[in-house]
Each structure stands twice: as C-alpha cells, then as structure tokens.
Amino acid sequence: MTVQPITLDRLCIHQVTLMQCDFRQSMESLARHGVTKTAIWRDKLDDIGTQEGARILCDLGLDVMSLCAGGHLSSSDPNVRRKALDDNRRWIDQAAAINAGSIVTITGGLEDGHTDLRAARDHACQGLAELVPHARAAGVRLALEPLHPMVCGFRSVISTVREANEMLGELNSPDVMGLAIDSYALWWDHNLQADLAEAAPHILNFHVSDWLAETRDVRLDRGMPGDGQIDNRRIREWLEAGGFNGPVEVEIFSNQDWWKRDPDDVVRIIVERAGTAL
Amino acid sequence: MTVQPITLDRLCIHQVTLMQCDFRQSMESLARHGVTKTAIWRDKLDDIGTQEGARILCDLGLDVMSLCAGGHLSSSDPNVRRKALDDNRRWIDQAAAINAGSIVTITGGLEDGHTDLRAARDHACQGLAELVPHARAAGVRLALEPLHPMVCGFRSVISTVREANEMLGELNSPDVMGLAIDSYALWWDHNLQADLAEAAPHILNFHVSDWLAETRDVRLDRGMPGDGQIDNRRIREWLEAGGFNGPVEVEIFSNQDWWKRDPDDVVRIIVERAGTAL
Numbered sequence: 001m002t003v004q005p006i007t008l009d010r011l012c013i014h015q016v017t018l019m020q021c022d023f024r025q026s027m028e029s030l031a032r033h034g035v036t037k038t039a040i041w042r043d044k045l046d047d048i049g050t051q052e053g054a055r056i057l058c059d060l061g062l063d064v065m066s067l068c069a070g071g072h073l074s075s076s077d078p079n080v081r082r083k084a085l086d087d088n089r090r091w092i093d094q095a096a097a098i099n100a101g102s103i104v105t106i107t108g109g110l111e112d113g114h115t116d117l118r119a120a121r122d123h124a125c126q127g128l129a130e131l132v133p134h135a136r137a138a139g140v141r142l143a144l145e146p147l148h149p150m151v152c153g154f155r156s157v158i159s160t161v162r163e164a165n166e167m168l169g170e171l172n173s174p175d176v177m178g179l180a181i182d183s184y185a186l187w188w189d190h191n192l193q194a195d196l197a198e199a200a201p202h203i204l205n206f207h208v209s210d211w212l213a214e215t216r217d218v219r220l221d222r223g224m225p226g227d228g229q230i231d232n233r234r235i236r237e238w239l240e241a242g243g244f245n246g247p248v249e250v251e252i253f254s255n256q257d258w259w260k261r262d263p264d265d266v267v268r269i270i271v272e273r274a275g276t277a278l
Numbered sequence: 279m280t281v282q283p284i285t286l287d288r289l290c291i292h293q294v295t296l297m298q299c300d301f302r303q304s305m306e307s308l309a310r311h312g313v314t315k316t317a318i319w320r321d322k323l324d325d326i327g328t329q330e331g332a333r334i335l336c337d338l339g340l341d342v343m344s345l346c347a348g349g350h351l352s353s354s355d356p357n358v359r360r361k362a363l364d365d366n367r368r369w370i371d372q373a374a375a376i377n378a379g380s381i382v383t384i385t386g387g388l389e390d391g392h393t394d395l396r397a398a399r400d401h402a403c404q405g406l407a408e409l410v411p412h413a414r415a416a417g418v419r420l421a422l423e424p425l426h427p428m429v430c431g432f433r434s435v436i437s438t439v440r441e442a443n444e445m446l447g448e449l450n451s452p453d454v455m456g457l458a459i460d461s462y463a464l465w466w467d468h469n470l471q472a473d474l475a476e477a478a479p480h481i482l483n484f485h486v487s488d489w490l491a492e493t494r495d496v497r498l499d500r501g502m503p504g505d506g507q508i509d510n511r512r513i514r515e516w517l518e519a520g521g522f523n524g525p526v527e528v529e530i531f532s533n534q535d536w537w538k539r540d541p542d543d544v545v546r547i548i549v550e551r552a553g554t555a556l
Contacts, residue, residue, distance in 0.1 A: 110507050112491040112507075113491075114507065115507055115508060115509040115512075116509065117465070117466070117468070117509070118468070121468065148427065148428065149426065149427050149428070149437075149466040149467070150426065150427070150428040150493070150496065152465075152466035152489075152507075153489055153490075153491050153493070153506075153507045154491060157466075158468070159427075159466050159467070160467075162469070163468050163469075166468075187395070187430075188395070188427040188430035188435075188437050189427070189437070189438075190395070190396070190399065190436070190441050190444075191440070191441075211430075211431055212431075213390040213391075213431050213432060215428070215431070215496050218428065218493050218496065228431075229388045229390075229392065229393055229430075229431045230393060231393040231394065231395070234393075
C-alpha cells in the first residue's frame with residue numbers, strides 16, 4: 001500500500017456511531033480522545049436544538065463534516081415529496097447553522113407496495129434539482145450517497161457509484177452536488193475503482209465501517225473497521241489516486257454491539273484502528 | 279406489458295421452495311398441482327440418493343431444469359479449492375443422472391477474515407475453467423449465478439449481470455457456460471436491462487421471488503412473487519426481448535414464513551400468482 005496511515009487530524013467519527021449517547025456526551029467523548037472531526041445525526045441535533053448543538057460544537061472545537069441524512073425524495077406521492085422538500089430546506093439551514101460542509105443526502109427507497117424503481121429514482125433526481133438553489137444560497141453542499149442494494153427498498157434507489165455519477169451528470173450542478181462514498185455500501189462492486197476514478201472531482205465525504213461475515217440486520221449491523229471483509233485501505237488508496245485528501249469518517253450503525261458499549265471504549269478502539277485498518 | 283401470462287407449462291417450482299418436505303413429498307406436491315418442472319436441491323437429493331431421486335422424478339413425469347447449487351470455488355486455500363473441484367465433478371455427474379439441463383453455479387464468497395475480493399473472484403473463475411471439460415463430457419451446462427451483494431461475504435463474489443458477463447467472456451466456453459438470472463439478486467440494478475440484453479444468448483435459467491419491504495435475514499427471507507417490491511414481469515419482458523422463452527422458476531428461501539406452511543398451500547399460491555405476478 002502506498003497510502004499514509006490515518007493520523008488523528010484526518011480522523012472523523014460520526015455522531016451516530018455513538019447512538020447510545022446524547023448530543024453532548026457523544027461530542028465530549030470525541031474531544032476527550034483528541035478527535036476533532038465529526039458528522040452530526042439530525043435526530044440528535046433536534047433533541048437538543050440547533051443553537052445549543054452549535055454552541056457545544058464550538059466550545060469543544062469540533063469541525064462538522066456533514067449533517068446526516070437528508071433527501072428521502074423518491075415518493076410517488078407529490079404531497080409527500082413537497083413535504084420532503086420543505087424538510088430538506090430546513091435541514092440545509094440547520095447544516096449551515098452548525099457549519100457543516102455538506103448534508104449527506106440519500107434518494108429514499110421504494111415505498112411499500114410499489115415496484116417502479118425507475119420512477120422512484122427520477123422523482124429523487126427531480127427533488128434534488130429543486131433543492132440546489134437553496135443549498136447554494138446557504139453554502140451547503142449536497143453529498144449524494146449511494147447505499148447498499150439491500151436497503152434499496154426503503155433507503156436508497158441508487159446503489160452504485162456508477163448510478164450516482166449518472167445522477168450527478170443529470171443534475172449538472174457541480175458547485176453544489178457532490179458524492180458521499182461509503183465503503184460499507186459499495187465494497188462488493190468490482191467496478192468500484194473505475195467508477196471512483198470518474199467520480200473523483202465530486203467526492204466530498206468518505207465513510208467507512210466493515211462488513212461482518214455474519215450480518216444479522218440489513219441496516220444496523222455494521223462492523224468496526226478491521227473486524228470484517230472490507231479492504232478499507234485499498235478503497236482509500238483508490239480515492240487518493242483521484243486526488244481525494246479529506247478525512248476518513250467512521251460511521252457504524254450497530255444496535256446489537258457498538259451501540260451497547262461504553263462510548264469511550266468505542267472511540268478509543270476507533271482511534272487505535274485508524275493506524276491499522278483505515 | 280407485452281408479455282404473455284405464465285401458463286402452467288412454463289412454470290417451474292424449485293424444490294428448495296418446499297424445504298419443509300422430504301424429496302418425495304415435495305415432488306408429489308408439485309405433481310398434484312399440475313406443475314411439471316422443478317430444480318433439485320443437492321442436499322435433498324443426497325438425503326434420498328441419486329438413483330432413487332431420479333426414479334421419483336421419472337415416475338412423476340417431472341422435468342429438471344437444474345441441480346442447485348454448485349461452485350464454491352473462491353477459497354484462497356488450494357486444498358479447499360481442489361476438494362471443491364472434486365465435489366463439483368461429482369455434482370455434475372449427479373445432475374446428468376437426473377437429466378438436469380444445468381447446475382446453478384455460484385462462485386462462493388470471501389472467507390471470514392479475508393478482504394481480497396478480486397483474488398476470490400479470480401480463484402472462482404479459474405475453478406470454473408477447470409470444470410468445463412467435465413461438464414461438457416457430461417452434457418450438463420454450468421449456469422453461473424450472480425447473487426445479491428448482501429451475500430458477497432459468504433456466497434458469491436460476483437453480484438451483477440455485468441460482472442457475470444465479464445466472467446463468461448473470460449471463460450469463453452459458450453457451449454457449456456451460461457447464466458442463471460435471479461430477480462431477487464438483481465432487481466435493484468438500474469443497468470439490468472442493458473446487461474440482460476448483452477447476456478441474452480447465454481441465459482439458461484430465470485429464477486424469481488420477491489423482495490420484502492421488511493427483510494429480516496440476508497439469505498432466508500425471500501417473499502412470494504407479488505408480495506414485495508420486484509417487478510418480476512418487467513424483468514421477464516426484458517429477458518424475452520432478448521429471445522429467452524424458458525420457464526419462470528420460483529425459488530423462495532423463507533425460513534420464517536413459506537418453509538413453515540403446508541406445502542400444498544405454497545404450491546397452490548404460486549400457481550395462482552403465475553397468472554398475475556410472474
């Protein structure tokens with residue numbers, strides 16, 4: 001490997017990785033371990049209020065990569081989509097208020113009882129186009145994130161970097177629209193290296209976790225980097241070959257394991273793994 | 279839709295869909311409902327013995343599309359791969375003995391503790407090349423089946439029709455190597471229609487089930503066609519546009535639902551759905 005180990009200044013830990021904490025506890029745990037970068041989970045911010053959240057982040061000197069997650073624009077119902085657009089404009093304003101560089105944005109999935117995947121994808125694309133002016137005015141970028149095909153039914157109707165690249169091409173707003181790359185969602189794709197090369201100028205965020213050999217849940221059983229089957233360092237190498245030099249963002253959804261542990265243990269282990277598995 | 283409804287003579291029900299039955303019970307249930315096509319599950323055949331299995335199939339007048347599932351050739355350990363090749367040669371002979379047209383063949387996954395996806399894929403490709411002469415001599419085709427990315431870790435390191443097409447191209451043995459297309463594995467892929475057009479001359483088998491909005495297991499929670507989010511008829515339309523006119527094969531892995539029901543109810547419901555959801 002030709003890449004450099006990840007040092008503390010390039011390490012980001014997403015707030016959702018410490019779902020067991022409230023807003024303040026999670027941020028204090030990061031700060032205690034010298035972590036300076038995070039991404040904020042919307043529900044946590046809503047629990048405490050945007051102003052108070054911004055104050056805590058400022059007091060602790062934490063940089064916010066992103067607010068997670070916006071989007072959810074794929075409904076076949078125009079009223080649902082209109083409501084989602086209003087929500088997203090509010091979330092963009094929240095992101096600006098906490099100085100987040102981007103909102104991680106997912107298309108939303110197929111609704112229960114629906115089977116028209118292409119229509120859902122096109123609704124989401126149209127919704128993103130409608131959000132671009134507001135995001136531009138707020139100075140917040142929209143980081144479109146393809147998710148794993150196993151959550152196509154309820155989270156994201158785009159599942160590969162290739163599909164995300166195509167959508168970005170249609171949106172044609174490179175000053176606002178970019179990509180969030182999540183290794184957990186994409187590691188299985190043999191075309192990933194080539195698609196990342198094409199995506200290179202648009203990559204805003206790089207999320208990592210690990211795929212566990214015995215995966216027990218389609219959404220909430222992600223592993224700690226180094227515990228599973230993803231070569232996160234190789235994927236980073238591909239990103240850096242294209243010019244990416246941003247932080248590595250650890251985002252672990254784990255309701256049966258890491259969300260049950262002492263948050264300081266979780267952060268300490270991530271910091272250790274940064275030198276070996278990221 | 280321009281496709282014709284599926285009539286009973288084009289309906290195939292895989293033995294594994296009736297996992298609750300022994301070999302004979304499952305086949306008798308199909309015959310009772312006028313189903314004339316099946317695909318045999320290896321473990322069920324081993325339980326009863328190849329000769330006895332062949333006799334039951336003959337007595338009941340059932341045509342066997344495939345034996346399921348061979349392959350498992352992706353290990354990094356040469357001894358494991360050698361053992362797998364021996365197993366596959368035996369399975370090919372079993373398939374010939376029950377007049378199966380093909381063996382559904384999966385690459386195998388990444389082993390626990392391994393992260394080199396490309397190496398696993400290349401091991402599998404090499405193993406398939408070694409099996410081609412034996413399959414040719416036996417008159418059994420190898421139906422390479424890409425599986426859903428969520429089982430990349432333990433079942434298949436190829437996950438799209440595109441990746442399967444590339445592997446078939448490398449193997450360059452079109453008289454022996456073909457494809458099994460499973461809607462459950464592939465429905466999320468926006469490039470599916472184009473990839474199926476390219477794959478058309480090589481498609482041997484078409485498996486269907488449905489994706490459930492609330493999926494509780496990465497392998498064994500498939501739904502009955504019509505109960506979920508896959509437009510199986512549209513996928514069949516794409517296949518038929520490329521010249522495919524084989525049966526539609528219902529293959530449902532469902533340890534929490536369909537494998538617990540009366541097998542005659544399962545078969546009856548599939549026959550009903552053939553006219554509406556396939």
